[in-house]
Amino acid sequence: MIKGVRRTGKTSLMKVVYNELKYPKMFIDGRITPPHQNEIFNILLQYAMAALTESFIDLKLRDMIKEISFGVGPTFSFSSWTKNFEKIDKILRKRKSKFIIFIDEAQRLKTGNISGIITYLFEHTRNTVVILAGSEVGILDSIIGMDAESDLYGRPKKMIELDRLKKEEAIEFLRYGFSQYQKEIGESDLEKVVENLDGIIGWLTLFGYYSRTSDLDRSLKKIKKEAGKITAKEIEHFLQFRKEAKRRYLKLLEALSTPLRWIEIKRFLEAQSGKKVNDRIVTKYLHELEKYGLITKNEEKRYVLADPMVKEGVLLLTSRK
Template sequence: MYFSIEPKTSKEDLFNFDEPYAALKKCIGLNEERLVVVFGLRRTGKTSLMKVVYNELDMPKIYIDAREIFPLTPLSTNQYLVSIFIEFARKYDIIKAILEHVSAVEFVLRAEGKEREAILSSILKNINAEMQKRKTHLVIFIDEAQLLKPTGADRLLAYIYDNLKHIQIVVAGSEIGILEEFAGQNKNASLFGRAKKQITLNRLRPEQSFLFLKKGFAQAKKQISEKELMAAITEIDGIVGWLSMYGWHYLKIGSKKALETIVKDGSKIIADELEAFLSYRGEARRRYLIMLRTLSIREMRWNELKRTLELEEKKKINDSHISNYIEALVNYGFIEKEGINYKLADPLLKRGLDFVKI
């Protein structure tokens, strides 16, 4: 079914994913595709794509959702990864090969720095050697990978990339710019300079959104007018996650209430995401909100955003500050650049701004 409120796990439930699905499937197990990065705005189906391919994969595999790791510190991340790889070794009956490290797993709770990293890398070496013997690969899927950036996990991935040829990494994340930095776009990143396969998920075009909703309601044997479909598309655009939730709510509570619910709930979700972003921006918080509220009225060029902010504050603002604000909003997926203009990445952000105070 197209309409659900959780990520898809079966290919038949994916819509318009043939190209990215085929691209990701083709990469799996190839030595020349050591690192695969799935890009896309929030709620464009990255997790669904990853889960579908993961479920279909008939080879050694691990799925990691970085949101499971709490608190997100180097120590807790290391502990989590050690437990994941030990569990994998047991499942694939290779625990004997790394049995000497099991007692070290207990030690890792207290170990610090290089000792801790040495334990994890040693376990991975043994797993890699076993994969080589079996003439196969371990494929590690990491969702919301950008969250791991502060923990130094990118150094571990760089080590795997450079030394463990039978372990492949597939990462995805919703904060596009941060994920790019994590995956080596920044010259100071651990993964900088490594070749990577990039797969990008885009929002649906209006005609695709219409077809998605039409087919989704047909699956549920529900008749719906074109007027209702177009009203939903106008309000929530081509974000497949919102469209899917709209269809799900429609089947539960009916047309008008469904659109009202998805707009209200979706706006609050985005407001919470924005509030989390702004919570550590200090005095710049007000400037970010001015820029976002300006873009909620119309698309703007860089110099127009600068002029608007200066008029609002009645003073000159350094160009580098403007660039930093815009870059951060793009990196975290709140705005996007289309041609020479910047615009809100999600139409529901316009309403979400009503819930966020300057």
């Protein structure tokens, strides 16, 4: 399991591992995969068959089709799917091989019973490995078994948590990148970049790309414009089912560009509304934002934006009014 806030290198790490492995494998992007159980079933089976016939030249597709059944709609049951994967597991066992399933942004498949599917694979197959990644940390935790309601609760798992780079690491990352292009950049400029982009490796990489043809200030301006569009879409996705509290959430995100304690946030919300705000409401808002990965707690246990560029997304959304 690989988790962390957005743009800290989770997908890149998965793709490096994916390309290095010689086992039969498949890669699912949860953002573009239909979040319905039966469709996930068929995607897994189709990819498994393709991967096995590609890896094992003597294994004929027609022979596998005789063994594996497909279906759509309510008639294609969970039990039908499990029997098929047990047959695939037997093929893997005979060939002393593994089938590796990579699922990126796995939290998007929660409504498709992804935790139930993974639980079955864990309990009934010995040669299938699932590697998950996701950025909506709270939702992902509910899938992988960090709370008692999850199907995967109590199951052993290996966790890799990617975080933003520390200031010194971010500066060294940029310095190394520029050395590859044989381009010099002053220490004060490196510090300015990190002050603006924090240690979010995705934005640092994009800065390096833009700065090949633009100066520092112009590159930062381009990133803020691009980041505004990207983070605005992420915020809109979060607000999609929270329309009644949209204005309050946007104000809260705007305020959290500066780290704040819980009591300071409560006072801010009360000042904005001109009336008392229930403690449970404050906690709920913060929990939802943290669960989605838009905010986090810093070392001083203050709430702050998980990505400084979220501020650009808020500015873009509020300017559309």
